[in-house]
Amino acid sequence: MSKPRKPKGRPISGWLILDKPLDFGSTEAVSKIKWLFKAQKAGHAGTLDPLASGMLPIALGDATKTVPYVMDGRKIYEFTVAWGEERSTDDLEGQVTHASDARPTEEAIRALLPNYTGVISQVPPQFSAIKIDGERAYDLAREGETVDIPAREVEVFRLTLLGATPNLAQFEIECGKGTYVRSLARDMGRDLGCFGHIASLRRTFVAPFGEDDMVPLADLVALEKIENEEERLAALDAFVIETGEALSSLPHIAVSDDQAHRLKMGNPIILRGRDAPLATPEAYATTRGKLIAIGEIAEGEFRPKRVFSVG
Incomplete structure (x- = not known):
């Protein structure tokens, strides 16, 4: 063997x-x-x-x-939209599919922003990693197919206009999982009657x-x-x-070396004392500052679901 x-x-x-x-x-x-x-x-x-x-x-x-x-986790992007053209990829890389000589005023852009804040419906770009019948949308798009991608709900917590010229507008967005900024530029361009695509995009934050x-x-x-x-x-x-820094949004417990050994073996540990955390479906445990396990707290116990090596 x-x-x-x-x-x-x-x-x-x-x-x-x-x-x-x-x-x-x-x-x-x-x-x-x-x-x-x-x-x-x-x-x-x-x-x-x-x-x-x-x-x-x-x-x-x-x-x-x-x-x-x-x-x-939440994400923050800074991005620039170029007005006047819609492109196949919704960014600079694609071919121009629609064009317009119209340009939006700053007032029109600001008036539109509330429509793109909160829970919104969004169709992902044709060139995206979304799977359609088991295949990536971008693979189908590269083969010349027009893919019918269903709309889905995403959450935008904040959308701020940072500056604008006749041809460009700079924004900052704080959004939830699955939000496509390229789709946002495309849809805003359509709503403003001038078309648009992403000219630059930079991600500055991924919680935590x-x-x-x-x-x-x-x-x-x-x-x-x-x-x-x-x-x-x-x-x-x-x-x-x-x-463990990736888990800062979860409840945390610090455990002794003996407790850590039990958790590494897949065994639960008893949580005692008036400061013991309340029941929760997900929490994480550390020993000497090192992540040891992710699990649930129930009936006065921490029950490991995933364990990590230490050292």
Whole structure:
């Protein structure tokens, strides 16, 4: 009987909050980070198109188990809409499909914003990762098919006009999971009677991570000049954020080493004392500041659902 393969790379775990440059795909970025850090595994929490820059949270090792919690978080984007053209991709990359000489006034744009705040119905772009009958919409679109993508509800918490010229308007949006800013530009252009597409897009926030957490790719690549591998990896690791930071929206309990051992074995622990947390379907436990488990609190116990290695 053959032995199981030992995973390649280091068992490093945590979050690297990359400031993704333009013309660099999300999958390409993850591969680059995985290679730089010599990590066993890596994944990202929310795709950014090559024509978009900014925050791309990348999970290393055990942190990949917490990706769904970051995917569900609020996001903030700064974006520019160019008026006068609608494009097949709803951004600069696509071909012009509709054009107009009309241009909106700043007053007209401001009057429209309440229509795009709150829970709104939105049709994702033709060039998107939405699956249609098992295939990605962008694959079908590249083959020349017009895809019927059903509308879906998304939530916009805030949409602010930052500035406007006759041909361009700059916005900031705070929105929930699944919101397509490209669709927003397309729909606003139609409502204003002038058409529109995204001219620039930058993500500045993915809850719970902020701009101060972002690390430019160039800063990480620059560390390749350190010849000593141990020193180079130590310098890279200094940018990694603890896995548990991704769970800051959940109730938290600190446990002893003995309790941590029980949790790692998949066993529940009893929560005693008047300060014991109330029942909740999801919470996380740490020991010595390190994430040990995600689970539920019920009937005076913390019951682990997912456990993490420590150290």
